[in-house]
Amino acid sequence: MGESTYRNVEGNRPRIVILGSGNVATHLALALDKFTDVIQVWSRTPSNSQALVSQLLRASVADNLENIRRDADFYIIAVSDDAVTDIGRHLRDVSGVVVHTSGSVGMGDLKMAVNSDRCGVFYPLQTFSKGRQVDITKVPILIEGCNENTEKRLRELASVISEKVFIVDSGLRSRLHLAAVFANNFTNYIWLLADKYLKENTDYNLEILSPLLQETLAKALEMSPEAAQTGPARRGDTVIVAKHLSNLDPESAKVYKLLSESILNKFHKN
Amino acid sequence: MGESTYRNVEGNRPRIVILGSGNVATHLALALDKFTDVIQVWSRTPSNSQALVSQLLRASVADNLENIRRDADFYIIAVSDDAVTDIGRHLRDVSGVVVHTSGSVGMGDLKMAVNSDRCGVFYPLQTFSKGRQVDITKVPILIEGCNENTEKRLRELASVISEKVFIVDSGLRSRLHLAAVFANNFTNYIWLLADKYLKENTDYNLEILSPLLQETLAKALEMSPEAAQTGPARRGDTVIVAKHLSNLDPESAKVYKLLSESILNKFHKN
Numbered sequence: 001m002g003e004s005t006y007r008n009v010e011g012n013r014p015r016i017v018i019l020g021s022g023n024v025a026t027h028l029a030l031a032l033d034k035f036t037d038v039i040q041v042w043s044r045t046p047s048n049s050q051a052l053v054s055q056l057l058r059a060s061v062a063d064n065l066e067n068i069r070r071d072a073d074f075y076i077i078a079v080s081d082d083a084v085t086d087i088g089r090h091l092r093d094v095s096g097v098v099v100h101t102s103g104s105v106g107m108g109d110l111k112m113a114v115n116s117d118r119c120g121v122f123y124p125l126q127t128f129s130k131g132r133q134v135d136i137t138k139v140p141i142l143i144e145g146c147n148e149n150t151e152k153r154l155r156e157l158a159s160v161i162s163e164k165v166f167i168v169d170s171g172l173r174s175r176l177h178l179a180a181v182f183a184n185n186f187t188n189y190i191w192l193l194a195d196k197y198l199k200e201n202t203d204y205n206l207e208i209l210s211p212l213l214q215e216t217l218a219k220a221l222e223m224s225p226e227a228a229q230t231g232p233a234r235r236g237d238t239v240i241v242a243k244h245l246s247n248l249d250p251e252s253a254k255v256y257k258l259l260s261e262s263i264l265n266k267f268h269k270n
Numbered sequence: 271m272g273e274s275t276y277r278n279v280e281g282n283r284p285r286i287v288i289l290g291s292g293n294v295a296t297h298l299a300l301a302l303d304k305f306t307d308v309i310q311v312w313s314r315t316p317s318n319s320q321a322l323v324s325q326l327l328r329a330s331v332a333d334n335l336e337n338i339r340r341d342a343d344f345y346i347i348a349v350s351d352d353a354v355t356d357i358g359r360h361l362r363d364v365s366g367v368v369v370h371t372s373g374s375v376g377m378g379d380l381k382m383a384v385n386s387d388r389c390g391v392f393y394p395l396q397t398f399s400k401g402r403q404v405d406i407t408k409v410p411i412l413i414e415g416c417n418e419n420t421e422k423r424l425r426e427l428a429s430v431i432s433e434k435v436f437i438v439d440s441g442l443r444s445r446l447h448l449a450a451v452f453a454n455n456f457t458n459y460i461w462l463l464a465d466k467y468l469k470e471n472t473d474y475n476l477e478i479l480s481p482l483l484q485e486t487l488a489k490a491l492e493m494s495p496e497a498a499q500t501g502p503a504r505r506g507d508t509v510i511v512a513k514h515l516s517n518l519d520p521e522s523a524k525v526y527k528l529l530s531e532s533i534l535n536k537f538h539k540n
Contacts, residue, residue, distance in 0.1 A: 104510070125478065125479070125481075125482055126481055126482050126485060127482060127485055127486060127489070127500065129489060129493070129498075132485075132488075132489065132492075134481075134485060135481075138481045139481050140478055140481070166478075172472055175467075175468075175471045175472050175517070176468070176472060176474065176478065178467070178514055178517060178518075179464045179467050179468050179471075179472075179479065180479055180482055181501055181502065181514065182460065182463065182464045182467065182514075182518075182522070182526060183460060183461055183464035183476070183479050183482070183483060184479075184482055184483065184486045184500070184501070185499070185500060185501030185502075185503065185504065185529075185533070186460045186525070186526075186529045187457040187460050187461070187483070187486060187487075188486055188489075188490050188495050188498055188499055188500070189495070189499060189529055189532070189533055190452065190453060190456045190457050190460065191453055191457070191487075191490045191495040192490075192495035192496055192499060192536075193452065194449045194452045194453035195494065195495050195496070197445075197448070197449050197452065198445075198446070198449045201445045201449075202442055202445050202446060202449075204446065206453070206490065206491065206494070206495065207491065208395065208410055208436075208446065209395070209449065209450055209453050209454075210491055211395075211396055211404075211405075211408050211409050211410070212395055212396050212397060212450055212453070212454055213453060213454065213457070213487055213491070214487065215396060215397055215402075215404060216397060216454045216457060216458055217457075217461075217483055217484065217487055218402075219397070219399060219402065219458075220458050220461045220462075220476065221476065221477065221480055221483070222402075223399070224465065224475075224476070225458050225459070225461040225462035225465050225476065226462055226465070228399075228458055229455070229458055229459060229462060230397065230454070230455060230458070231451055231454070231455030232451065232455075233455065234455065240374070244448055244451065244452075247445070247448060248448075248452075251532060251535070251536075252452070254528065254532065255456070255528065255529065255532060256452060256456075258524065258525065258528045259455075259456045259459055259525065262459070262521060262524065262525060263455070263459055265521070266462075266521075
């Protein structure tokens with residue numbers, strides 16, 4: 001990692017164009033800006049690209065896709081999944097490597113759009129939000145390149161900002177993405193239901209569970225979630241499960257019931 | 271917090287007897303040992319009480335319930351829920367305050383067993399495991415006392431080890447306990463399913479999601495889980511939901527389907 005580790009073929013800091021101005025585009029641009037030359041930002045919403053550019057050292061705004069510079073080393077398309085190939089089609093004549101940042105769009109789709117082997121994927125396995133700093137050096141970056149040279153250049157670029165770079169093909173990346181969605185979205189939803197229950201039934205909210213939830217996650221990661229599993233369903237205590245069900249609203253009870261049955265099924269199947 | 275803040279009526283460090291030697295008993299005994307005199311430990315399994323006593327400064331083992339010292343200031347019953355009142359019945363003639371540490375056992379049950387107003391509850395809202403250190407100063411301790419004087423003494427004792435002491439009656443405590451079980455057990459189970467999926471479908475395990483999961487929890491706590499909710503169901507993207515379902519094993523698919531329907535129902539009802 002660090003500035004000295006990566007130069008482009010001319011011996012200069014690599015030049016980067018960012019396409020998009022959402023959370024992924026912003027966090028990647030800010031991280032890359034320290035170690036590379038982020039030279040241009042394009043966004044469908046010009047005020048957003050302007051806002052991002054104002055946080056960068058050397059970048060300017062591309063006011064439309066025709067004005068994108070053709071001489072960058074990397075073009076990072078960080079937009080919603082269904083807009084990736086549209087933008088790729090505007091980058092057929094660039095000299096650099098074109099990547100998207102999506103967990104679930106295949107590399108082949110981008111390759112067809114750009115019509116070139118200078119294509120790949122640069123997928124940070126993290127959730128980014130406006131205004132929240134993330135230590136990107138710890139974020140796994142999953143890369144894929146259409147050929148060996150492209151892959152090598154992407155590995156070098158990713159290593160500039162992260163300690164954890166993995167080469168992962170489109171099929172594997174989409175499975176990792178599914179696991180990430182599963183582990184992230186549904187735990188957040190469980191907390192949403194717990195927060196709602198607390199607000200409706202006590203004077204507290206999720207905050208009072210903060211040390212418990214942090215310890216629960218630390219245990220799951222250190223011990224494995226199978227060894228860390230606790231609770232009435234884990235113990236096979238169906239009396240407490242029934243008691244809890246009678247105290248929950250219908251929607252939370254539905255979730256509690258299904259997950260308890262699934263835990264019972266896993267740990268107490270005869 | 272701290273040693274100087276709390277003395278018993280005779281101006282001495284309060285004397286504590288611990289009944290139990292499991293995870294809650296062990297963590298509480300170790301935390302209290304610094305600021306009070308933990309004088310005795312009893313356990314149904316003598317080798318366990320011996321092991322705990324060996325980690326304490328001044329405690330000795332009580333080899334049976336008849337040999338428990340009668341002159342302690344506090345008796346902390348930290349055993350499984352269904353054993354609390356049995357042990358309470360052996361503490362009818364002690365002079366100190368008798369508490370249990372359970373989230374779901376009512377104070378009234380213990381009061382009947384001990385047959386005294388010197389009864390209460392001392393419930394740490396945390397999950398404890400063998401060999402894992404927990405910063406107990408940040409752990410909420412929910413206390414309840416049969417009368418004002420008992421409550422005052424318990425508040426003073428809890429404040430010796432934690433910055434977060436709450437006076438909470440049995441009904442409210444059992445609701446907080448339910449929220450804790452819900453938020454803790456089911457998120458761990460979601461991680462278990464994600465870990466299983468990763469192991470079966472990739473060369474990775476839950477570890478690769480570690481930065482993502484930590485950020486997801488931090489976001490839920492700082493922004494509220496409702497504002498932090500993301501994912502295909504949150505966006506109403508039923509095409510991706512269906513695609514994910516077709517790639518999961520039946521048990522994980524059942525969980526994915528129900529939780530996605532619940533999220534859709536919450537965020538996209540008409």
